[in-house]
Amino acid sequence: MTRRTVIAVLEGAHPVRGLERLAGLAEVRVTPAEGLARALDGADVLYLWDYFSGALPAAWHAAGSLRWLHVAAAGVDKLLFPELVASDVVVTNAHGVFDQPMAEYVLGAMLHAAKGFGPLRDAQREARWAWREGRNIGGSRALVVGTGSIGRATARLLRAVGVRVEGAGRTAREHDDDFGRVHATADLAAVVGAFDYVILLAPLTPATENLVSAEVLGALKPSAVLINAGRGRLVDEDALVGRLQAGALAGAVLDTVAVEPLPPAHPLWSLPSVFVTPHMASNADSWLDDLAAQFERNLLLWLEGRPLPGVVDKTLGYVPSGRPSGG
Amino acid sequence: MTRRTVIAVLEGAHPVRGLERLAGLAEVRVTPAEGLARALDGADVLYLWDYFSGALPAAWHAAGSLRWLHVAAAGVDKLLFPELVASDVVVTNAHGVFDQPMAEYVLGAMLHAAKGFGPLRDAQREARWAWREGRNIGGSRALVVGTGSIGRATARLLRAVGVRVEGAGRTAREHDDDFGRVHATADLAAVVGAFDYVILLAPLTPATENLVSAEVLGALKPSAVLINAGRGRLVDEDALVGRLQAGALAGAVLDTVAVEPLPPAHPLWSLPSVFVTPHMASNADSWLDDLAAQFERNLLLWLEGRPLPGVVDKTLGYVPSGRPSGG
Numbered sequence: 144m145t146r147r148t149v150i151a152v153l154e155g156a157h158p159v160r161g162l163e164r165l166a167g168l169a170e171v172r173v174t175p176a177e178g179l180a181r182a183l184d185g186a187d188v189l190y191l192w193d194y195f196s197g198a199l200p201a202a203w204h205a206a207g208s209l210r211w212l213h214v215a216a217a218g219v220d221k222l223l224f225p226e227l228v229a230s231d232v233v234v235t236n237a238h239g240v241f242d243q244p245m246a247e248y249v250l251g252a253m254l255h256a257a258k259g260f261g262p263l264r265d266a267q268r269e270a271r272w273a274w275r276e277g278r279n280i281g282g283s284r285a286l287v288v289g290t291g292s293i294g295r296a297t298a299r300l301l302r303a304v305g306v307r308v309e310g311a312g313r314t315a316r317e318h319d320d321d322f323g324r325v326h327a328t329a330d331l332a333a334v335v336g337a338f339d340y341v342i343l344l345a346p347l348t349p350a351t352e353n354l355v356s357a358e359v360l361g362a363l364k365p366s367a368v369l370i371n372a373g374r375g376r377l378v379d380e381d382a383l384v385g386r387l388q389a390g391a392l393a394g395a396v397l398d399t400v401a402v403e404p405l406p407p408a409h410p411l412w413s414l415p416s417v418f419v420t421p422h423m424a425s426n427a428d429s430w431l432d433d434l435a436a437q438f439e440r441n442l443l444l445w446l447e448g449r450p451l452p453g454v455v456d457k458t459l460g461y462v463p464s465g466r467p468s469g470g
Numbered sequence: 471m472t473r474r475t476v477i478a479v480l481e482g483a484h485p486v487r488g489l490e491r492l493a494g495l496a497e498v499r500v501t502p503a504e505g506l507a508r509a510l511d512g513a514d515v516l517y518l519w520d521y522f523s524g525a526l527p528a529a530w531h532a533a534g535s536l537r538w539l540h541v542a543a544a545g546v547d548k549l550l551f552p553e554l555v556a557s558d559v560v561v562t563n564a565h566g567v568f569d570q571p572m573a574e575y576v577l578g579a580m581l582h583a584a585k586g587f588g589p590l591r592d593a594q595r596e597a598r599w600a601w602r603e604g605r606n607i608g609g610s611r612a613l614v615v616g617t618g619s620i621g622r623a624t625a626r627l628l629r630a631v632g633v634r635v636e637g638a639g640r641t642a643r644e645h646d647d648d649f650g651r652v653h654a655t656a657d658l659a660a661v662v663g664a665f666d667y668v669i670l671l672a673p674l675t676p677a678t679e680n681l682v683s684a685e686v687l688g689a690l691k692p693s694a695v696l697i698n699a700g701r702g703r704l705v706d707e708d709a710l711v712g713r714l715q716a717g718a719l720a721g722a723v724l725d726t727v728a729v730e731p732l733p734p735a736h737p738l739w740s741l742p743s744v745f746v747t748p749h750m751a752s753n754a755d756s757w758l759d760d761l762a763a764q765f766e767r768n769l770l771l772w773l774e775g776r777p778l779p780g781v782v783d784k785t786l787g788y789v790p791s792g793r794p795s796g797g
Contacts, residue, residue: 243608250631251581258578258754260747264591267746270739272731277754281570303630304577404599412597419594420587427585427604 148446149208151182155193161435168442180205188445190438191215191222194237200224206232211445215434217241217293217425218374219455220347228457235441238453238462240433241425242296248372248424249297249342250304252396253280256340256368261394261418281305284337288312288328288354289344289373291461295321297344309338313350328354332362340368347374348460357382360392368394372424375401384410387417398424475773476535478509482520488762495769507532515772517765518542518549521564527551533559538772542761544568544620544752545701546782547674555784562768565780565789567760568752569623575699575751576624576669577631579723580607583667583695588721588745608632611664615639615655615681616671616700618788622648624671636665640677655681659689667695674701675787684709687719695721699751702728711737714744725751 148169152159153176165171174182176198183189183205191199194216199206203226213235214222227234255261258277266273285301287294290312298308298321310322311331319325326334328345331354335341341363345351355369355378363369369392371378380401386392394416400409403422411417441451456463475496479486480503492498501509503525510516510532518526521543526533530553538560541549546563554561582588585604593600612628614621617639625635625648637649638658646652653661655672658681662668668690672678682696682705690696696719698705707728713719721743727736730749738744768778783790 243606244604247581247606247608247631248585248604251578251585251587254574254578254581255587258575258747258750260578260582260587260745261591263747263750264588264745265595266748267739268592268595270732270734270736272748274748274750274753276757277571277575277750279570279574279754281574300631304574304627405597407597409597412594418587418591420585420590421593421599421601423585423590423601423604426601427606430603 148188149186150188150190150442151179151186152190153179153182153193153196153198155196157192157431159192159435160431161439164435164439165442168439168446183209187211188213188442192434195221197221199227203227211235211451213438213441215438217245218346219460220374223455223457223460233451234455234457235451235453236455236462237434237437239292240430240437242292244427244430245293245344245372245425246297246300247427248398248420249344249370250300252370252372252398252418253285253301253306253340253342253368255418256370256394256396257283262415265415280340282307283339284309285340285342286311286326286335286338287322287342287344288331288377289346290319290322290325291344291346294344297342298322306340312345331355332359335359335367336362336364338367339364340370343369343371343373343377345373345377346461347376350460352376353379355379355383360386363392365391366393368392368396370396371400372398375399375403380411384414387414392416394418396420398422475515476513477515477517477769478506478513479517480506480509480520480523480525482523484519484758486519486762487758488766491762491766492769495766495773510536514538515540515769519761522548524548526554530554538562538778540765540768542765544572545673546787547701550782550784550787560778561782561784562778562780563782563789564761564764566619567757567764569619571754571757572620572671572699572752573624573627574754575725575747576671576697577627579697579699579725579745580612580628580633580667580669580695582745583697583721583723584610589742592742607667609634610666611636612667612669613638613653613662613665614649614669614671615658615704616673617646617649617652618671618673621671624669625649633667639672658682659686662686662694663689663691665694666691667697670696670698670700670704672700672704673788674703677787679703680706682706682710687713690719692718693720695719695723697723698727699725702726702730707738711741714741719743721745723747725749 150169152173172182180202189212191214211233257280284307288311301308310325311328315327316325396418398420477496479500499509507529516539518541540562611634615638628635637652638655642654643652723745725747
């Protein structure tokens, strides 16, 4: 009789969904961070339900039998440590699950900035009827930085409401179904000045850290709005604060910041043209059930020896699809 | 030589745009409210640039030569007094000018409610990282009450982002290009319970006043959001406050209220699930120039004796087009 597959599941802030179904397919060991090494001993699969955990490096010594790691998140920047990258362990992520909520968040963020909803909410809290004009987003120009499945879903949603979208990714190309034109991120400083909204949805990798540098920020139109729903460290945050304080940038909507939670004394909290949201862009409706269903689908494929979708290129630091995902 | 056309222009909070072009076409008398009767004496046309003015009834005795009145607004509820309705004066409004900003406001309002941006903004003002899940609007059901050009533009925009839209208007119909199904507003209480968002874009008339009655509010899903960008008096405001205070309704986004500005002590200001905006939904980008250009186009048609677009049915209280307007 074949040995049963062993899955270590790192539990998180939300109760793990779908466990009863997994238990029919494998031996399942649910553990908090402090028991991770013990759960990994002899495990074939690690399922990081706690998608932001930093517990794996300390338990890695026990992962000798590990062959597949699935993380219930899109970004894997906090996960990829050298020993994992060098290993043969296949890493998959929650490719596709967050496309719809993330695209909607970006659209909502654009409208929030365009209509001045932040200052209007502040006025409401003081019972002030503070009339002000809005802006239309129809006909405006948006640059989506990041050409993975989330960036593509966002581009399609924005185009559907009449926004003129282009993309920025690792390699430039003239014709792309979702973006039309894709610029090389290396040319960001030269191209950002043409856009009303610059939207960050790129993964955080050594190549993208600080991508929106002081130089890039300095090249933005004063009327432009920066939206970051990727990772905080894509942006030179001090330079961003400086531009905003100087009134050299119309506003920013930030779902991710360099240090999360954003420290109470940080100037981004209090700048009136900045809207800070607490890393919730990807979390809507059935996201927890969707994550559980995705892992179960992947597990069935894996048990049958079939290829998994959403495999992370551990050297690049993301899923190098470039095409929308159905998963 | 023919007598030159005389246009009385009631100035408003914003300087009148496009006067230099009008002056080449007619004798133009720009006046504040207190000079309206004098300006109307002998005038053929009245151009209400101050679209919320209540000054006309007191000056009506001097309007004996008036043949056409244009108001730079969509709603004419504040304008239509009995003598004007009974007269032969043709009334036109700013039909079409506000379609894009209004549709975008509604989309922004839906996303504001769905993503919890109001409470998140409140938390930001206290430097609190208060994570919460959002909702997706894709796949949700919205009822647009009001089938004029603004309601239609809104329905098209919402459909473009995957919202399942139906309409409500004076007469029910099964097949409509923009709405699919249109319900009769008389049946509102029977149908609203199926929708996640109920969006008011109807004109205020004797037939629509209090349309969203306590009964209709009681029929809404507890998870539903009411968006009112039409007129405050479409809604039984006391009943609305009661439902919201009771937690029997998820939220409301209100760009119009019964008394504007909303009095400082009104409970709508402080309900956390309510977002109050100061009647600005229609005001974005080039709206003032668009209003000026529209009146100039209408004036050229009128001087040539050709039919005007956007003629208000003074008995119904709105432009009975039912079809999108290009103007």
